[in-house]
Amino acid sequence: MNRFFGFFRNQRFWLAGPLTTVVSMLCMLAMAVYFPPGVGNINNILMPLLMFPIIWACIFFYAYLTQHLKRAWFIIFTLGLINLAIIVLQFTLVKGS
Amino acid sequence: MTRTQIEKSTKKASLLSLHSWSGVVLGMLLYAVIFTGTVAVIAHEIGQWSQSQAPKDRLRHADIDALVRQLAEQTDPKYTEEISITESYNNQLVFFFHTHGTNPSGALDDIGVEYRVNEHNEVVQTRQGFGSELFPTDDTNALGRFLVSIHTELHMPKPWGLILTGILGLAMLVAAVSGILMHRHLFTDIFLLRSARSGEKLKRDAHTVAGTWSLPFAFLLAFTGSFFSFATSFGLPAMAMVAFGGDQKAMIYTLVGEQMEVSETPKETTNLNLMIQDASARNDAAPNNIVISHYNTESASMELFFLPSQGAIISKYEQYNAATGSAEGVKPFVGTEPSFGSLILSLIFPVHYGTFAGLFSKLVWVSLGVASCYVTMTGLQLYAHRRENKLSQWQWLPRFCHWGFIGLPLCSLASAVGFFISSSLGLSTSNWTPLAFVIAAGMVTILSVVVKPITTLKYVLLALTGLMCISLPLIRIALSQTGWISAVQHHFEAVLFVDLSLFVCGALCLYQVVNYLRQKTLSQSTLPEAV
Amino acid sequence: MNHLIATFPFIVYATAVLILLTKSDTRRATFYRKIVPDYREFRIRKPIRMALMYSLLVPFMVFIVVGNAAGFLCYFGAITVIGWLVAEMPGNVI
Numbered sequence: 010m011n012r013f014f015g016f017f018r019n020q021r022f023w024l025a026g027p028l029t030t031v032v033s034m035l036c037m038l039a040m041a042v043y044f045p046p047g048v049g050n051i052n053n054i055l056m057p058l059l060m061f062p063i064i065w066a067c068i069f070f071y072a073y074l075t076q077h078l079k080r081a082w083f084i085i086f087t088l089g090l091i092n093l094a095i096i097v098l099q100f101t102l103v104k105g106s
Numbered sequence: 107m108t109r110t111q112i113e114k115s116t117k118k119a120s121l122l123s124l125h126s127w128s129g130v131v132l133g134m135l136l137y138a139v140i141f142t143g144t145v146a147v148i149a150h151e152i153g154q155w156s157q158s159q160a161p162k163d164r165l166r167h168a169d170i171d172a173l174v175r176q177l178a179e180q181t182d183p184k185y186t187e188e189i190s191i192t193e194s195y196n197n198q199l200v201f202f203f204h205t206h207g208t209n210p211s212g213a214l215d216d217i218g219v220e221y222r223v224n225e226h227n228e229v230v231q232t233r234q235g236f237g238s239e240l241f242p243t244d245d246t247n248a249l250g251r252f253l254v255s256i257h258t259e260l261h262m263p264k265p266w267g268l269i270l271t272g273i274l275g276l277a278m279l280v281a282a283v284s285g286i287l288m289h290r291h292l293f294t295d296i297f298l299l300r301s302a303r304s305g306e307k308l309k310r311d312a313h314t315v316a317g318t319w320s321l322p323f324a325f326l327l328a329f330t331g332s333f334f335s336f337a338t339s340f341g342l343p344a345m346a347m348v349a350f351g352g353d354q355k356a357m358i359y360t361l362v363g364e365q366m367e368v369s370e371t372p373k374e375t376t377n378l379n380l381m382i383q384d385a386s387a388r389n390d391a392a393p394n395n396i397v398i399s400h401y402n403t404e405s406a407s408m409e410l411f412f413l414p415s416q417g418a419i420i421s422k423y424e425q426y427n428a429a430t431g432s433a434e435g436v437k438p439f440v441g442t443e444p445s446f447g448s449l450i451l452s453l454i455f456p457v458h459y460g461t462f463a464g465l466f467s468k469l470v471w472v473s474l475g476v477a478s479c480y481v482t483m484t485g486l487q488l489y490a491h492r493r494e495n496k497l498s499q500w501q502w503l504p505r506f507c508h509w510g511f512i513g514l515p516l517c518s519l520a521s522a523v524g525f526f527i528s529s530s531l532g533l534s535t536s537n538w539t540p541l542a543f544v545i546a547a548g549m550v551t552i553l554s555v556v557v558k559p560i561t562t563l564k565y566v567l568l569a570l571t572g573l574m575c576i577s578l579p580l581i582r583i584a585l586s587q588t589g590w591i592s593a594v595q596h597h598f599e600a601v602l603f604v605d606l607s608l609f610v611c612g613a614l615c616l617y618q619v620v621n622y623l624r625q626k627t628l629s630q631s632t633l634p635e636a637v
Numbered sequence: 638m639n640h641l642i643a644t645f646p647f648i649v650y651a652t653a654v655l656i657l658l659t660k661s662d663t664r665r666a667t668f669y670r671k672i673v674p675d676y677r678e679f680r681i682r683k684p685i686r687m688a689l690m691y692s693l694l695v696p697f698m699v700f701i702v703v704g705n706a707a708g709f710l711c712y713f714g715a716i717t718v719i720g721w722l723v724a725e726m727p728g729n730v731i
Binding site (some may be wrong): 034037038039041042047048049050051052053054056057058059061062063065066069070073074076083096099 | 121155329336444447
Binding site (some may be wrong): 294295296297298299300301312316320321322323414415417418419420456457460462463464466467470472473474477621 | 639640641644658659662664665668672700704705706707708710711713714715717718720723724725727
């Protein structure tokens with residue numbers, strides 16, 4: 010079993026797998042708040058959706074290839090937190106208004 | 107070795123491992139999506155071919171105005187909120203009078219009445235229900251729809267199928283990027299395909315050469331494909347949550363560009379035919395579909411969708427104020443005002459679908475699909491080949507490769523046979539097309555288990571695929587009476603294109619089988635002398 | 638169909654250039670010299686090879702100037718497929 014499921018104990022798996030997926034989704038969602046909506050009022054919805062595969066790929070390859078795992082954990086985690094904060098702020102503002 | 111060299115070789119090993127595992131774990135599903143995607147490029151032609159009825163552009167030439175008036179009178183007024191009009195592959199006009207609601211599964215859906223009108227302007231079928239129930243049971247497009255649905259969601263329930271195909275798109279992206287990063291001589295090896303002593307091409311070279319050439323499109327198709335899957339499965343609802351506080355309806359209104367405030371004051375809609383003629387003349391083509399909103403009210407509008415015209419790659423929505431009959435110009439792909447997002451989205455469609463320059467662009471896109479299929483096949487075969495003689499637990503992989511790589515086209519052809527036979531017997535093609543696929547898949551699986559010599563299995567499956575390819579046009583001609591001469595007379599290119607493509611594929615499969623049998627006979631006849 | 642007919646000569650040109658580039662590829666020649674009897678070598682000087690390679694990009698500019706977006710995409714797709722098919726040809730053919 011260890012032969013097949015040994016990757017669960019690998020830090021890089023958790024960094025490049027679940028964390029990268031969650032953080033790239035948070036980046037996409039937070040972009041809806043700060044991306045300029047443009048005249049058509051739709052750029053802030055469409056552009057983040059379009060950029061999601063690229064955001065994911067960038068974070069994934071960084072997480073997968075980096076030699077400095079601790080730094081990568083810190084950077085990706087912080088990126089996730091900042092974007093989460095933007096989303097939370099948006100919801101509080103919407104509720105408040 | 108210096109520290110940088112060690113780091114480089116570790117990175118290369120990690121990339122190779124990533125490239126291999128993204129291929130091995132998801133390779134077969136990726137092949138299924140790419141193969142059916144290649145077929146989906148010509149889904150429209152397959153639809154026309156399956157019905158063997160030359161298109162008559164009835165959306166341009168029929169008296170749409172009279173038909174809409176007549177049908178609107180017999181329809182519940184709430185369903186005249188929106189009327190979509192399309193032409194089915196058996197030349198019937200399909201009118202869907204509908205409003206918007208929520209279906210039993212809680213999703214936003216269209217609900218209304220669908221009328222099918224034949225060439226004598228008689229209503230031949232009336233159905234009522236949700237759009238999500240009516241469209242999947244349209245028997246005229248059962249074959250094309252079944253094959254396209256494998257590509258988009260692998261026939262899995264929503265949204266899981268879309269999420270899986272999105273993940274497959276990302277896997278393709280990973281394989282393409284890791285392929286570039288790990289290959290040192292990517293562009294110097296672009297013309298070199300070495301062969302072994304037996305004359306067989308080296309699997310590694312076959313994989314890298316095809317992979318390098320198709321790299322730009324593999325990247326583009328993977329990126330656009332994963333966008334389509336993720337955006338429709340969870341992206342749009344999630345964005346609605348953040349940008350519109352969860353109001354999906356408000357977001358759809360913004361994206362579709364519908365009027366939020368509508369006047370329901372009755373006002374007779376002007377002659378629809380005049381607007382259709384005007385738009386058709388300006389685009390020098392028949393519309394692909396027509397949507398009329400708020401029929402017979404002050405807010406009545408009409409949208410006509412046209413495929414790209416000469417030299418362009420972007421499709422067009424011509425918009426009219428149906429209350430006054432005045433043209434309101436071309437509507438952006440998304441939203442009410444031209445925007446960067448709408449432009450990019452309108453470019454993504456032709457790049458992914460290849461449907462911008464008729465059969466010519468489709469032929470190029472099919473070839474790109476074939477190249478991508480070849481890359482996936484050779485990649486997985488390379489992995490299987492490297493482990494074949496070393497580890498006993500990988501012995502199943504080459505067998506699995508033949509089962510999938512030849513089995514899927516074979517089962518797709520079987521689904522077409524199922525479609526034709528059920529159609530001629532008056533049975534539901536929407537049920538029998540998938541059923542024929544499943545029956546064929548069962549038989550291919552049994553064959554793959556029963557036939558022990560792996561080479562024999564490969565050529566048995568290839569022979570069956572070749573025979574099926576050649577017999578399908580014959581079955582179609584026998585059942586429809588639309589032969590090639592008649593197709594040429596009626597400028598029915600789709601039938602000729604699909605029939606000839608099948609003959610070419612069949613001939614290629616059978617050529618390989620005959621070649622194998624000839625070599626086998628030769629080696630057997632020379633064996634006693636050698637002894 | 639005019640914009641597609643306009644694309645066709647460029648595709649024919651690209652095919653010819655890709656055949657020349659394949660035939661004059663030194664790595665390919667080194668390999669096939671050993672296994673194909675009477676392999677006819679075809680040499681093109683490196684600067685000319687580079688010029689030929691870059692000339693494949695010229696049609697892209699023409700399509701942009703003329704505004705033939707469909708031709709641009711078709712040409713792009715076609716050269717990748719033709720390049721692969723030409724490279725797949727065995728040494729006794731190309």
